[in-house]
Amino acid sequence: MNYRHAYHAGNFADVVKHAVLALVIEHLKRKPAPFRVIDTHAGIGIYDLAGTAAGKTGEWREGIGRIIGADLSEAAADALEPYLAVVRSLNAPGALTRYPGSPMLARRLMRDCDRLVVNELHPEDRAELARLFARDEATKVLELDGWTALKSLLPPKERRGVVLVDPAFEQPGELDRLVAGLKEAVRRFATGVFLLWYPIKDDKAVAAFRAKIAQLGLPKTLAVELWVRRPDEAAGLSGAGLIIVNGPYTLATQLGGLMPELARVLSQGKGASFRIEELGADSAGGAANCA
Numbered sequence: 001m002n003y004r005h006a007y008h009a010g011n012f013a014d015v016v017k018h019a020v021l022a023l024v025i026e027h028l029k030r031k032p033a034p035f036r037v038i039d040t041h042a043g044i045g046i047y048d049l050a051g052t053a054a055g056k057t058g059e060w061r062e063g064i065g066r067i068i069g070a071d072l073s074e075a076a077a078d079a080l081e082p083y084l085a086v087v088r089s090l091n092a093p094g095a096l097t098r099y100p101g102s103p104m105l106a107r108r109l110m111r112d113c114d115r116l117v118v119n120e121l122h123p124e125d126r127a128e129l130a131r132l133f134a135r136d137e138a139t140k141v142l143e144l145d146g147w148t149a150l151k152s153l154l155p156p157k158e159r160r161g162v163v164l165v166d167p168a169f170e171q172p173g174e175l176d177r178l179v180a181g182l183k184e185a186v187r188r189f190a191t192g193v194f195l196l197w198y199p200i201k202d203d204k205a206v207a208a209f210r211a212k213i214a215q216l217g218l219p220k221t222l223a224v225e226l227w228v229r230r231p232d233e234a235a236g237l238s239g240a241g242l243i244i245v246n247g248p249y250t251l252a253t254q255l256g257g258l259m260p261e262l263a264r265v266l267s268q269g270k271g272a273s274f275r276i277e278e279l280g281a282d283s284a285g286g287a288a289n290c291a
């Protein structure tokens, strides 16, 4: 296990993932019944953007660094507000040195009655995560294999909630594991919201992945993808996506306002674009693309 999210925290892919997670949690809060957030590959929870790891890649500068003060359309600003409010709450006015990973983002957005389960297999990262939430009774920190956690933690007793599956993609076959994991997870927790993150390194492999997700025949499934430039292996990740199952009915509209602005503001050159595709059994199979 070599992957450490500290090198990538706050990059363009985190912006999309975390903005959507925040919108989902905000939507769950509309009903008074408690919900649970389950994060199967959690990382360390909060990141030091002034630290050595973040400084080595500087990826956050092309992600949250551009977004936090950007001049955005009203629709995009509205869609980003729950996410950016948490980022701002962790930083002094005008500063950006601390960035919330998915655990801290979820924790800051949850209410007193809601619960968070964060799982991380890397022993050092898990220890940091445990320290972060040591005195927090609403949060449970686990050290399971993420794929085992995805099965064993479902369904949550609240029968409401969101499950983030955000693997490190260090092992071959992670896209297939996402498909199989989602199938079983939805069988156990049909009403849950599921967010599955994936990098876009190989267009054909990702098209096959999207097709396999569509073949699961789940209702209400979206794929949202962002490219910040044309793929270039030497220059690192240029595209990433998120599968969203059972997302809020408002999400497709919110993403329709948000994604063109993210493609514009986060562009690193030619090829910056986005794609929003319905993959659910009840969809007409429409895709919105924009370069």
Ligand code: SAM
Pocket (backbone or CB within 6 Å): 001, 003, 004, 005, 017, 039, 040, 041, 042, 043, 044, 045, 100, 101, 102, 103, 119, 120, 121, 122, 125, 144, 145, 146, 147, 166, 167, 168
């Ligand atoms: N979800 C985090 C966030 O948004 O802030 C980032 C998670 S990072 C992309 C993936 C994490 O998965 C890493 O911290 C890595 O140590 C952990 N990991 C790798 N293999 C794992 C496994 N089999 N089970 C659980 N965690 C694993």
